[in-house]
Amino acid sequence: MNPVILFILGVVFVAIGVAASIALHELGHLVPAKLFKVRVTKYMIGFGPTLWSRKKGETEYGFKAIPLGGFVAMIGMYPPNTQDGSVRPSSTGMFQTLATEARSAAHEEVGPGDENRVFYKLPVWKKIIIMLGGPAMNLLVGLVLTAVLLMGFGAATATTTIADVSKCQVAAGETVDPDSEACKPTPAAASGLLPGDRVTSFDGKAVTSWEEMTSWIRASSGREVQMTVERDGASVTTTVTPVLSARPIIGVDGRPEKDADGKAKYQEVGFLGIGAQTEMVPQPASTVLPLAGENIRQVAGVILNLPARVVGVAQAAFSEEPRDPNGPISVVGVGRVAGEVAAMEEIPVQARLGALVGLLAGLNFALAVFNLVPLLPLDGGHVAGALYEGVRRRVAKIFGKPDPGAFDIAKLLPLTYVVASALLAMSALLIYADIVKPVNIFG
Known part of the structure; x- marks a missing residue:
């Protein structure tokens, strides 16, 4: 569309x-x-001139021109004036006059x-x-x-399938041309991992969730481990060595944590250079x-x-x-x-x-x-x-x-x-x- x-x-x-x-x-x-x-005399959606209204019983229901709110009008919102209900002279002050007029209006109906x-x-x-x-x-x-x-609808949940493989190792806040000599391949790219691969095991342990595997990767910097993926129906095993890299610290709410100056917090952890495919998974009540x-x-x-x-x-x-x-x-x-x-x-x-x-x-x-x-x-x-x-x-x-x-x-x-x-x-x-x-x- x-x-x-x-x-x-x-x-x-x-x-x-x-x-x-x-x-x-x-x-x-x-x-x-x-x-x-x-x-209740009025039930209105919006403010300003009335576009449409219909009275049912003692209440008028309708829509007004400015759709920035609404109101319900009830009689006697304020106590009546202590005198005869007429507006007092302006010599008593503008604020007093406003209050007097509001009380009178609240009792008109x-x-x-x-x-x-x-x-x-x-x-x-x-x-x-x-x-x-x-x-x-x-x-x-x-x-x-x-x-x-x-x-x-469900919540977007990471699966164990690789969505993307980063080509270059890039420091936080920097960019590198993938076709330049400055591009140092990520461990994932160097080991031949591809988008669409479904990870089945890491370092001899069965992979059941992306979050679990991420924690293993972060704890394995500098160590050579075996990684098995399913590709086009076949099992493929490769060797990867996570590198130490500064990665954002993710809070319990799923968002990057920030310091007092509003800057993202980082920590040195193992890094492969892969991202997960997500799918909408219904959540419990x-x-x-x-x-x-x-x-x-x-x-x-x-x-x-x-x-x-x-x-x-x-x-x-x-x-x-x-x-x-x-x-x-x-x-x-x-x-x-x-x-x-x-x-x-x-x-x-x-x-x-x-x-x-x-x-x-x-x-x-x-x-x-x-x-x-x-x-x-x-x-x-x-x-x-x-x-x-x-x-x-x-x-x-x-x-x-x-x-x-x-x-x-x-x-x-x-x-x-x-x-x-x-x-x-x-x-x-x-x-x-x-x-x-x-x-x-x-x-």
Whole structure:
């Protein structure tokens, strides 16, 4: 199939997946809100002008023009104004006016019989469940997609078949022309090993996995050993002598370890110069949670260092510096990566589909973790407000003071606007960077 068509299909696949992830996130808020009898007036995917909507019961469902999120509108998100509900004079201050207007807007649709269906009157635990419903849904989706990836498509696993044989011994970070006199043959090339050979024994020991054989090779530098392979149905035995070479240290996550300066760590070990063929092998259910946990850990690490990473993106976008492949990217960047994966015709279709599913799983974990940041307007900010309300009421009860009532989260609107503006600016920067200097994941 045409690579351009494959690229477009990959982008469309992820675009639909992103829309579905946002819709399910908002569904995670909608369902408990309705279960707790809060009146939900709108369930919208996107922001800005409404493209399509339909009202069912008391809720309007629809899509908006800017597909960068979604929202569920519930009546009475803030306690009412203490006076008659009218906007106070501007002399009280801009921030006070903003809070007053927000309270008024939150109660515009409160009608007869809705007095006990407003959000602010809910017990603290119900508020927390509603607000955690969105991130919880994304976590669930991420887990399901991870299970589909590992148990359905499988994980790329090294076989005992040789995929490639390096012609020259090359020091880390250097290149050598294979046809030049500077090319010193690797032990594998010198012994006549060929791509497609299936290794059956090494140093008299039966080879059952590539990882096991790799450990034997690394421990055999400078020692001549026999190696047997199966080639075109026949058994071929040759002699190899692994050479001592600096090779990257691979961590438990399968990635090269790095030092404090971000440079790859190396160690001197035995080296032959062969690479393994891989195949997609379905994994047991026991592998799902560890991989999901590692994915969440990596996302949390990016978010904890988000300000510094965004500065790095800005520096790269407006200079000759390269983008950090492990840094944040926008939905535009995600779409581009998906398109590149889909267009890699040298990779089996199963592996490409698995990679796209894994991309969506990671995206859902990112949505879940990011929305738990305890800042408004994110879900974590509302959870923090509810927890503060619970603590305040409990302290008042312990000291025999009157119940202070629901916490007026509208007082935090100035902070909300600051955070929202920062998020919009960050999104614009990431989109710009993903257009002018996209992340180079595949080298």
